[in-house]
Amino acid sequence: MITAEKISPTEKLVSDFEAVKKTLPGNSFVQSIRLKAIESFSALGIPARKNEEYKYSNVQKLFQENFTQSAIYNSQFAIEKYLIPTLDAHIVVLVNGFFSEELSSLNNLDKSVVVSSLQKAFEKHPELIEKHFSTCADINSDAFIALNTAYAADGVFISVPDNAVVEKPIHIINLIIAKESTLFFPRNLFVVGKSAQVQLVETFETHDLPVKAITTSVTEIAIDENAKVQYYRLQNDCENGQQINTVSASQQRNSHFDTNTVTLSGGWVRNNLNIALNGENCESHLNGLFITSETQHVDNHTLVDHRKPHCESNQTYKGILDGKSTGIFNGKIFVQRDAQKTNAYQSSKNILLSDDATINAKPQLEIYADDVKCSHGSSTGKIDEDALFYLRARGLGIESARKLLLHAFVNDVMQTIRINALRDYLEALIHKKLGE
Amino acid sequence: MLSIKNLRAGIEGKEIIKGFNLEVKAGEVHAIMGPNGSGKSTLSNVLAGREDYIVSGGEVSFNGKNLLDMSPEVRAREGLFLAFQYPIEIPGVSNINFLKTAINEIRAYKGLKSIEAKDFLKLIKEKQALVELQGSLAGRSVNEGFSGGEKKRNEIFQMAVLEPTLAILDETDSGLDIDALRIVANGVNKLRSADRSFVVITHYQRLLDYIVPDFVHVLYDGKIVKSGGKELALELEEKGYDWIKKEVVEA
Numbered sequence: 211m212i213t214a215e216k217i218s219p220t221e222k223l224v225s226d227f228e229a230v231k232k233t234l235p236g237n238s239f240v241q242s243i244r245l246k247a248i249e250s251f252s253a254l255g256i257p258a259r260k261n262e263e264y265k266y267s268n269v270q271k272l273f274q275e276n277f278t279q280s281a282i283y284n285s286q287f288a289i290e291k292y293l294i295p296t297l298d299a300h301i302v303v304l305v306n307g308f309f310s311e312e313l314s315s316l317n318n319l320d321k322s323v324v325v326s327s328l329q330k331a332f333e334k335h336p337e338l339i340e341k342h343f344s345t346c347a348d349i350n351s352d353a354f355i356a357l358n359t360a361y362a363a364d365g366v367f368i369s370v371p372d373n374a375v376v377e378k379p380i381h382i383i384n385l386i387i388a389k390e391s392t393l394f395f396p397r398n399l400f401v402v403g404k405s406a407q408v409q410l411v412e413t414f415e416t417h418d419l420p421v422k423a424i425t426t427s428v429t430e431i432a433i434d435e436n437a438k439v440q441y442y443r444l445q446n447d448c449e450n451g452q453q454i455n456t457v458s459a460s461q462q463r464n465s466h467f468d469t470n471t472v473t474l475s476g477g478w479v480r481n482n483l484n485i486a487l488n489g490e491n492c493e494s495h496l497n498g499l500f501i502t503s504e505t506q507h508v509d510n511h512t513l514v515d516h517r518k519p520h521c522e523s524n525q526t527y528k529g530i531l532d533g534k535s536t537g538i539f540n541g542k543i544f545v546q547r548d549a550q551k552t553n554a555y556q557s558s559k560n561i562l563l564s565d566d567a568t569i570n571a572k573p574q575l576e577i578y579a580d581d582v583k584c585s586h587g588s589s590t591g592k593i594d595e596d597a598l599f600y601l602r603a604r605g606l607g608i609e610s611a612r613k614l615l616l617h618a619f620v621n622d623v624m625q626t627i628r629i630n631a632l633r634d635y636l637e638a639l640i641h642k643k644l645g646e
Numbered sequence: 647m648l649s650i651k652n653l654r655a656g657i658e659g660k661e662i663i664k665g666f667n668l669e670v671k672a673g674e675v676h677a678i679m680g681p682n683g684s685g686k687s688t689l690s691n692v693l694a695g696r697e698d699y700i701v702s703g704g705e706v707s708f709n710g711k712n713l714l715d716m717s718p719e720v721r722a723r724e725g726l727f728l729a730f731q732y733p734i735e736i737p738g739v740s741n742i743n744f745l746k747t748a749i750n751e752i753r754a755y756k757g758l759k760s761i762e763a764k765d766f767l768k769l770i771k772e773k774q775a776l777v778e779l780q781g782s783l784a785g786r787s788v789n790e791g792f793s794g795g796e797k798k799r800n801e802i803f804q805m806a807v808l809e810p811t812l813a814i815l816d817e818t819d820s821g822l823d824i825d826a827l828r829i830v831a832n833g834v835n836k837l838r839s840a841d842r843s844f845v846v847i848t849h850y851q852r853l854l855d856y857i858v859p860d861f862v863h864v865l866y867d868g869k870i871v872k873s874g875g876k877e878l879a880l881e882l883e884e885k886g887y888d889w890i891k892k893e894v895v896e897a
Contacts, residue, residue, distance in 0.1 A: 599697075600788075601739075603721075604744070604748040605722035605752040606747055608717070614743075615736070621738040622738065
């Protein structure tokens with residue numbers, strides 16, 4: 211009797227690629243990158259627990275299920291409930307990772323600014339694609355960057371030319387709709403020119419997902435000299451949503467990049483945030499907040515690579531964990547030999563609301579320059595009982611005292627959100643989540 | 647107003663208050679003095695309702711209700727105020743916001759509507775002046791980065807805003823220089839009235855030069871061993887606590 215040998219999820223993804231590669235968009239340049247990417251994925255494989263980078267996030271378990279690959283979702287539906295009230299923004303809607311012309315609204319965008327589907331950009335802007343695609347996110351550094359690069363069929367492409375200032379924020383709404391277990395591969399590329407300025411808001415929601423799905427997304431952001439980019443992400447999937455996200459940004463001299471990652475729901479979330487400081491006098495602010503309950507799993511991995519002198523990076527991550535949820539913060543800072551006069555700060559603070567919640571916080575500093583200022587701190591504790599008693603002794607009920615303290619805990623991260631409508635919206639969502 | 651009968655209480659299995667009795671009537675100021683370790687802080691913590699302190703016997707009634715049955719917030723809403731010996735710093739919570747929440751929860755408990763914004767601002771302004779607290783301090787996070795004197799003034803400021811019927815001042819004078827002490831005492835004196843009572847717990851007689859008490863009690867080994875008028879405080883200042891200890895041992 212001959213039994214078919216069971217193949218591993220990695221092998222299946224590699225062999226499935228053979229079948230779909232001809233249908234994937236992109237010119238020969240893009241196709242050649244895809245081939246290298248699948249090769250890299252095949253070599254790296256889906257990381258095992260013994261892989262230090264995925265020690266606390268069991269991705270192999272995620273891929274045990276049989277997944278089908280994502281397809282374009284064509285039917286129309288109302289997106290009103292995914293808009294941020296009072297936020298005046300250009301709207302981009304991605305459904306299952308595919309850019310939806312019908313649902314997006316980009317009417318008043320300045321003509322010089324390009325906001326389009328990635329597929330279209332492959333055809334219309336080959337010079338920008340060849341210059342930037344797959345340059346920020348290294349296919350040899352991580353299996354999921356490789357996997358996404360091989361498979362990605364669409365996503366958002368944004369190009370802001372030199373000196374352009376996009377007045378209104380661009381709000382990218384990611385929606386997932388699937389009836390069967392599916393893998394999604396959204397791919398974004400943002401190219402921001404010299405002295406240009408843009409605010410990006412990206413929200414992640416599941417519109418209709420009765421089964422488990424995995425979204426493996428990659429966003430590359432190329433930030434040219436003296437440009438200013440703010441990038442805010444809100445992750446608010448249902449519990450079937452599972453995400454492995456990578457954001458890789460590359461900064462040129464005098465540029466500023468501020469990013470904020472807020473995770474409120476979603477069953478399983480891994481965020482990789484990689485920033486390369488490739489020029490002098492860059493500034494990066496990485497802030498994060500996660501509020502988890504039940505069996506949620508949220509893993510934030512950051513990597514800030516100081517390659518040039520006189521740059522500053524600042525990270526503040528805060529977590530509030532309830533139920534049996536797990537959180538991870540792993541922050542790596544490299545200061546290369548050339549990167550003198552670097553200022554790099556990192557802080558991770560967490561509150562555990564239940565005895566069953568766990569957090570693993572790990573700072574990692576690797577410093578090869580000698581004239582730098584670097585610091586990191588991490589703390590995890592329960593809600594401050596003395597402060598709680600103080601407030602109650604003034605007449606506040608235990609619930610409102612608790613809420614007041616938790617809001618105070620997240621306040622400094624919230625204050626880094628410089629779009630008022632977004633901050634108000636998040637505060638309302640946080641209030642609701644903490645009230646559960 | 648406050649009636650404490652044969653109170654026994656302690657922490658971590660150790661009895662510290664051992665049969666304490668006290669009657670406080672409306673408008674009275676009682677000073678409780680005593681050497682270190684006599685149970686002064688335990689008493690204030692037990693009265694405010696701190697949960698790690700365990701009451702093992704006795705009764706405390708506050709305006710005819712059983713105080714020991716109430717949660718800390720209900721005690722506050724019923725009109726009890728504790729000025730903390732060590733006010734807590736709470737980063738990120740503004741003084742003003744938290745006081746507004748406190749006022750409104752107390753009002754809701756009494757069946758009253760929330761305070762109007764303009765009335766609240768007026769109240770804050772008025773009470774700040776009472777303790778010479780700068781406007782910028784009131785707007786900052788609760789006690790964060792305040793000096794010792796500012797923290798104690800902030801306690802009296804909160805007391806002035808919340809208008810309790812019974813205020814317990816737990817070593818509010820400890821660590822204050824004479825100017826800060828005068829400001830704090832002045833604030834307290836302005837709040838004295840026929841229907842508001844004070845229990846002033848202190849280690850030093852000096853405070854009682856400024857807040858003149860109706861009664862002085864000496865707390866030793868968990869109970870009151872001597873009571874008298876304000877002249878008892880002077881006697882203690884002069885002779886120290888040793889003669890009291892001696893009396894207790896001999897008795």
